[in-house]
Amino acid sequence: MRGCDLRGERWRGAVRAAVQGTVAEFVNTRCAPDLQAAGADIAAEVLREFIDGGKCVRSTFMYLGWLCGADDDRAALRAAAGLELLHAFALLQDDVMDSSALRRGRVAGHIAFAQWHRRRPLQGSPDRFGESAAVLLGDLCLVWAAQMLRESGVAAEALDRVWPRYDAMRIELAIGQFADLINDANGFPTLDQVLDVSRRKSGNYTVRRPLEMGAAMAGCGESVLAMLGGYGDAIGEAFQLRDDLLGIFGSPSVTGKPSGSDLLERKATTVVAAAYHLADGVLRRQLRELMSADDLDAEDISGWRELIVATGAVDWIEKLIDSRLTHALTLVDATDLRPDVRTALAEMAAACTERTA
Numbered sequence: 001m002r003g004c005d006l007r008g009e010r011w012r013g014a015v016r017a018a019v020q021g022t023v024a025e026f027v028n029t030r031c032a033p034d035l036q037a038a039g040a041d042i043a044a045e046v047l048r049e050f051i052d053g054g055k056c057v058r059s060t061f062m063y064l065g066w067l068c069g070a071d072d073d074r075a076a077l078r079a080a081a082g083l084e085l086l087h088a089f090a091l092l093q094d095d096v097m098d099s100s101a102l103r104r105g106r107v108a109g110h111i112a113f114a115q116w117h118r119r120r121p122l123q124g125s126p127d128r129f130g131e132s133a134a135v136l137l138g139d140l141c142l143v144w145a146a147q148m149l150r151e152s153g154v155a156a157e158a159l160d161r162v163w164p165r166y167d168a169m170r171i172e173l174a175i176g177q178f179a180d181l182i183n184d185a186n187g188f189p190t191l192d193q194v195l196d197v198s199r200r201k202s203g204n205y206t207v208r209r210p211l212e213m214g215a216a217m218a219g220c221g222e223s224v225l226a227m228l229g230g231y232g233d234a235i236g237e238a239f240q241l242r243d244d245l246l247g248i249f250g251s252p253s254v255t256g257k258p259s260g261s262d263l264l265e266r267k268a269t270t271v272v273a274a275a276y277h278l279a280d281g282v283l284r285r286q287l288r289e290l291m292s293a294d295d296l297d298a299e300d301i302s303g304w305r306e307l308i309v310a311t312g313a314v315d316w317i318e319k320l321i322d323s324r325l326t327h328a329l330t331l332v333d334a335t336d337l338r339p340d341v342r343t344a345l346a347e348m349a350a351a352c353t354e355r356t357a
Contacts, residue, residue, distance in 0.1 A: 011344065012060060012347075012348070012351070015056065015059070015060050015063055015077075016055070016056040016060065018077055018081075019056045019059045019060070019063075019077065019080065019081040019084060020051070020052070020054070020056065020084075022077065022078050022081040023051050023081050023082075023084045023085065023148075024048070024051065024052075026081075026085075026144070026148055027044070027047055027048060027051065028048075030144065030147070031044065031047060031140070031144055032044040032047075032048075034140075035047075035140075040133075042112075042113065042116045042133075043113075043133065043136075043137050045112075046109050046112050046113065046134075046137060047088065047137060047141070049106060049112075050088050050091070050092065050103070050109060051084055051085070051088055053104045053105075053106075054084060054087065054104070056084060057206060057207075057239075057352070058083040058084070058086075058087055058205070058206055058207075058210045059080040059081050059082075059083045059084055059210070060080075060348065061206070061207055061210040061211050061214070061232075061348065062079070062080035062083055062210035062211065062213050062214040063076060063077055063080040063214055064211065064214065064341070064344055064345065064348065065210065065211040065212060065213060065214025065215035065216075065217075065218070065220075065228060066080070066214035066215065066217055066218045067214075067218075067338075067341055067344070068211075068214070068215045068218060068220050068224055068228065068337060068341055069215060069218035069219055069220035069221075069224065070218035070219070074153070075152050075153030075154045076152075076154060076214070076217065076218070078148065078152040078153060078154075079148070079149050079152035079153075079154045079159075079162075079217065080210070080214060081148065082144075082145045082146070082147075082148030082149040082152070083145065083210060084145075085141045085142075085144045085145035085148060086141070086142065086145035086170070088138070088141040089138040089139070089141035089142040089145065090138075090173060090205075091103060091109075092109045092110075092134045092135070092137055092138035092141065093134070093135055093138040094177070095108040095109060095110060095134070096109075096110050096131050096134050096135060097177070097181065098265050098267070099265070100257070100261070100265070101258070102257050102258065103257075108134075109130075109133075109134040109137065109138075110127075110130040110131045110133070110134035111130060112130070113129060113130035113131075113133040113134055114126040114127050114129060114130030114131075115130075117129045117130065142170075146166075149162070149166070154217060158217045158218075158219070159217070161216040161217060161219070162213045162216055162217050165209055165212050165213045165216060166209075166213060168204075168209065169204060169205055169209035169210075169213070172200045172201070172204050172205060172209070173200075173201060173204075173205045175200060176197050176198075176200035176201025176202070176205075177201060179193075179196070179197045179200070179201070180197050180201055180268075189268050189273060190273065190277070191270070191273045191274055191277045193273075194268060194269065194270050194272075194273040195237070195270060195273075198237060198240040198241070198244075198270055199233065199236065199237055199240075201240075202236065202239065202240040202243070203232070203233060203235075203236025203237045203239065203240055204232070204233075204236060205236075206236050206239050206240070206352075207231075207232040207235045207236035207239060207352070208228070208229055208231075208232025208233055208236050209232070210232075211228040211229075211231070211232050212225060212228055212229060212232065215228055223335070223336075224335065224337070227331050227332070227334075227335045230327075230328070230331050231328045231331050231332060231345065231349070234324040234325070234327045234328040234331075235324065235325070235328045235348075235349050235352050235353065237324055238320075238321045238324035238325055238328075238349075238352060238353045239352040239353065240270070241270055241271075241317050241320060241321050241324075242321060242352070242353055242354075242355060244262065244269040244270045244271045244317070245271055245314065245317060245318075246355075246356070247260075247261055247262030247267070247269060247271075248260055248262050248263055248269070248271055248272075248305060248308065249305065249314075250356070251356075259298075259301065260301040260302075260304070260305065263290075263296070263301050263304050263305070264296060264301065266291055270317065271308060271313055271314070271317055272287075272291075272308070274311075274313040274316055274317055275287060275307065275308040275311040275313035276311075277313075278311040278312050278313055278316060279307075279311045283307055283310060283311055286307055287304075287307055290303070290304045290307070321353050324353070325349055325350070325353045328345075328349050329346055329349060332345045332346055332349075
């Protein structure tokens with residue numbers, strides 16, 4: 001990584017490869033032996049598959065935050081890589097809560113555990129075992145993530161500047177998940193409620209906090225931290241808005257999830273909330289009927305998509321994404337950073353907002 005050009009996919013690919021290699025080494029040398037000692041070899045297999053194939057967005061942003069005030073450093077990269085285990089924790093438990101069957105085109109963790117149970121003469125419910133095992137593995141990933149950061153080799157005084165932001169990120173993630181759970185149960189929360197949850201649950205967790213953690217670790221000043229906070233708010237929200245569009249209109253071959261997965265799960269996403277907010281009386285009634293239906297088939301999902309488009313929600317969300325991107329780029333241009341770091345921030349912003357998966 002040392003001296004790597006911070007422009008384009010080559011740099012992002014290099015960071016991603018380095019992060020995945022670092023996490024894989026930690027899993028093989030630290031996590032797997034603990035799991036095997038407990039007779040849970042299957043858990044090590046599930047974890048290895050789970051960390052393979054991720055985009056490493058959060059780790060890349062944390063390392064980019066570091067580069068806002070320091071040079072390439074293997075210890076800083078190891079510290080950033082720990083966010084992949086934090087993300088594994090979030091996804092393992094999120095898939096249980098959402099009853100998701102797939103993750104990144106593969107069976108979700110709780111499904112893999114349930115299948116392992118069924119292949120053996122074990123007592124009890126395979127599904128219950130799978131969900132319990134996935135939650136436990138997620139809990140372990142939460143501990144291991146902090147352990148990776150603590151043992152990264154970064155100086156203790158630099159890590160002291162990271163922990164308050166790391167704690168804030170973990171709390172925001174859990175509180176956002178609580179709010180998301182309540183919103184889904186309410187059927188049609190207000191658009192402001194959904195946007196607030198998306199900022200706390202995904203925006204801060206995906207972009208803002210990782211950037212701030214890396215920059216604080218590097219000893220950046222308040223002006224840089226303030227800029228990264230504003231940039232992170234904007235791109236984090238745009239990232240979630242794009243994710244919500246993909247959850248409804250994305251191709252299964254690209255997203256790795258069933259077509260219209262968010263609609264099948266009746267998730268009150270920003271797109272669903274925006275459609276309800278923008279709809280007239282007739283369309284609102286149809287949207288309510290679909291949201292409360294007991295069973296949905298492919299025809300229902302297709303019809304729901306058409307209703308969402310008819311409300312103008314897709315165009316409205318796209319404009320919101322563009323406005324967030326423009327705001328973030330304006331902040332970057334006005335900040336005194338190395339040109340290559342400004343370029344990397346701009347390219348990461350585009351990668352987050354224009355992605356197809």
